[in-house]
Amino acid sequence: MSEEGETEVIHSWSAPRSLSTSLMYSFAQRDDTEVLDEPLYAHYLRVTGVDRPYREELLSKMQSFDKVVPSSFHELGLADLVSVYSELSASGNPPPILDVAHLQQHPEAALRGLCEDLDIPFQDSMLKWEAGPKSVDGIWAPWWYKSVHKSTGFVQPVKYRPPFPPSLYDVLEQSLPFYNMLKSLPRSTRFPKIPTPSLPVATNEKILVWVGDELLPRVNAMVSVFDSVVQGGDSVWEGLRIYNGKVFKLEEHLDRMFDSAKALAFNNVPTRDEIKEAIFKTLIRNGMFDNAHIRLSLTRGKKVTSGMSPGFNLYGCTLIVLAEWKPPVYDNTKGITLVTATTRRNSPNNLDSKIHHNNLLNNILAKIEGNNANADDAIMLDKDGYVSETNATNIFLVKKGIVMTPHADYCLPGITRATVMELVKKEKLVLEERRISLSEFHTADEVWTTGTMGELSPVVRIDGRVIGDGTVGAITRRLQTCFKKLTTEEGLGVPIPAYH
Numbered sequence: 298m299s300e301e302g303e304t305e306v307i308h309s310w311s312a313p314r315s316l317s318t319s320l321m322y323s324f325a326q327r328d329d330t331e332v333l334d335e336p337l338y339a340h341y342l343r344v345t346g347v348d349r350p351y352r353e354e355l356l357s358k359m360q361s362f363d364k365v366v367p368s369s370f371h372e373l374g375l376a377d378l379v380s381v382y383s384e385l386s387a388s389g390n391p392p393p394i395l396d397v398a399h400l401q402q403h404p405e406a407a408l409r410g411l412c413e414d415l416d417i418p419f420q421d422s423m424l425k426w427e428a429g430p431k432s433v434d435g436i437w438a439p440w441w442y443k444s445v446h447k448s449t450g451f452v453q454p455v456k457y458r459p460p461f462p463p464s465l466y467d468v469l470e471q472s473l474p475f476y477n478m479l480k481s482l483p484r485s486t487r488f489p490k491i492p493t494p495s496l497p498v499a500t501n502e503k504i505l506v507w508v509g510d511e512l513l514p515r516v517n518a519m520v521s522v523f524d525s526v527v528q529g530g531d532s533v534w535e536g537l538r539i540y541n542g543k544v545f546k547l548e549e550h551l552d553r554m555f556d557s558a559k560a561l562a563f564n565n566v567p568t569r570d571e572i573k574e575a576i577f578k579t580l581i582r583n584g585m586f587d588n589a590h591i592r593l594s595l596t597r598g599k600k601v602t603s604g605m606s607p608g609f610n611l612y613g614c615t616l617i618v619l620a621e622w623k624p625p626v627y628d629n630t631k632g633i634t635l636v637t638a639t640t641r642r643n644s645p646n647n648l649d650s651k652i653h654h655n656n657l658l659n660n661i662l663a664k665i666e667g668n669n670a671n672a673d674d675a676i677m678l679d680k681d682g683y684v685s686e687t688n689a690t691n692i693f694l695v696k697k698g699i700v701m702t703p704h705a706d707y708c709l710p711g712i713t714r715a716t717v718m719e720l721v722k723k724e725k726l727v728l729e730e731r732r733i734s735l736s737e738f739h740t741a742d743e744v745w746t747t748g749t750m751g752e753l754s755p756v757v758r759i760d761g762r763v764i765g766d767g768t769v770g771a772i773t774r775r776l777q778t779c780f781k782k783l784t785t786e787e788g789l790g791v792p793i794p795a796y797h
């Protein structure tokens with residue numbers, strides 16, 4: 298009853314085997330509620346004419362309900378529940394959704410949340426009821442409610458269920474997308490396991506991601522557990538940046554991706570035009586024409602069974618185009634700090650860094666050291682103790698007007714690195730590419746890093762040593778300006794096609 302004394306009707310829609318009878322018993326314990334067991338069911342059968350083994354018996358009130366219909370997509374009714382939810386949401390009244398798993402695991406929290414959504418007070422009596430038949434039972438109860446009649450409240454779910462029937466596998470595949478959609482809608486804050494983090498750029502919550510051969514919403518953008526990138530990090534990747542309607546240095550990045558795929562002996566690789574088309578479709582559909590970044594990945598593809606051998610990869614490569622709104626990730630105005638990691642950069646004797654692969658544990662271990670030191674990134678040395686690069690970028694220094702950068706023996710010869718090296722020469726500066734010790738970086742006049750993700754980022758402190766006077770140096774500023782102009786020049790970026 299409402300405060301005005303009017304009767305409020307609460308309708309409950311549910312799929313089979315979803316504790317709907319237990320929920321009915323729970324509400325029957327309230328001192329302000331009367332329940333009716335499927336009061337519209339006979340009307341539903343009469344109006345729709347749907348076939349049921351017990352249709353005529355129900356309509357004639359004859360009690361014989363020991364017959365059941367086989368499980369099917371239609372009988373599970375999940376699509377109907379999605380339709381009900383969508384229709385009510387469109388009218389401005391989205392209904393509360395209760396996940397059975399939450400109801401079993403956290404009955405009080407789930408019921409309190411449901412009552413809050415329904416704008417009614419929770420009552421402790423909802424958690425318990427007496428065993429046995431109830432006066433509120435429908436006429437089919439003697440045949441269908443034997444197990445629920447043994448209950449006195451909500452119980453924890455069975456930990457290990459019996460084997461899943463293979464005959465229902467197709468029904469599971471058909472129904473799961475609808476179930477997952479409904480499951481994503483209840484308020485997760487009632488059952489926190491891991492707090493939902495905020496995104497660095499909030500607009501990236503609703504992006505479309507290219508996976509395989511289609512665009513998917515972020516929440517659905519996944520690869521198979523049989524994909525090689527999951528099985529062993531067996532994938533290659535590129536970082537791309539979008540400036541003023543163009544993909545900067547796209548051709549160079551694709552050259553490197555194809556080289557990496559060839560070095561790893563990938564088969565059934567998409568063509569250059571197919572990859573470009575996927576990139577352009579992703580950008581256009583997301584409306585990303587500037588200030589965006591793409592993580593372009595090409596995995597060896599899905600395997601027919603788990604295992605290391607590429608011989609199991611019989612489906613072809615998996616292409617992933619992850620485009621996000623992403624400004625440069627470092628502070629390119631005031632500068633960043635670095636520490637030196639104890640983790641050494643991979644040697645070509647072990648895994649050649651010129652293959653731009655996804656197996657980044659070497660870099661990640663160094664990044665962990667950087668994070669623990671509250672630094673922006675970590676410098677990685679080669680096996681002889683010379684500086685190679687950082688965990689994520691190439692690195693340069695300036696000493697007495699001479700620009701230096703380590704040989705690309707142990708590091709990835711980055712495309713942004715090559716671009717900046719060309720700018721150094723264009724600006725009539727002296728460039729040396731050689732082995733450089735860590736102390737030379739400690740005592741440098743200027744230091745910066747380069748990479749697609751961060752562009753050209755000044756370094757103002759390394760291992761506690763102030764670089765130069767602790768501010769961004771003149772040559773660094775000069776090259777930053779040159780790089781910025783370069784991103785707007787014709788010929789250095791591939792235009793995103795017009796859409797219509």
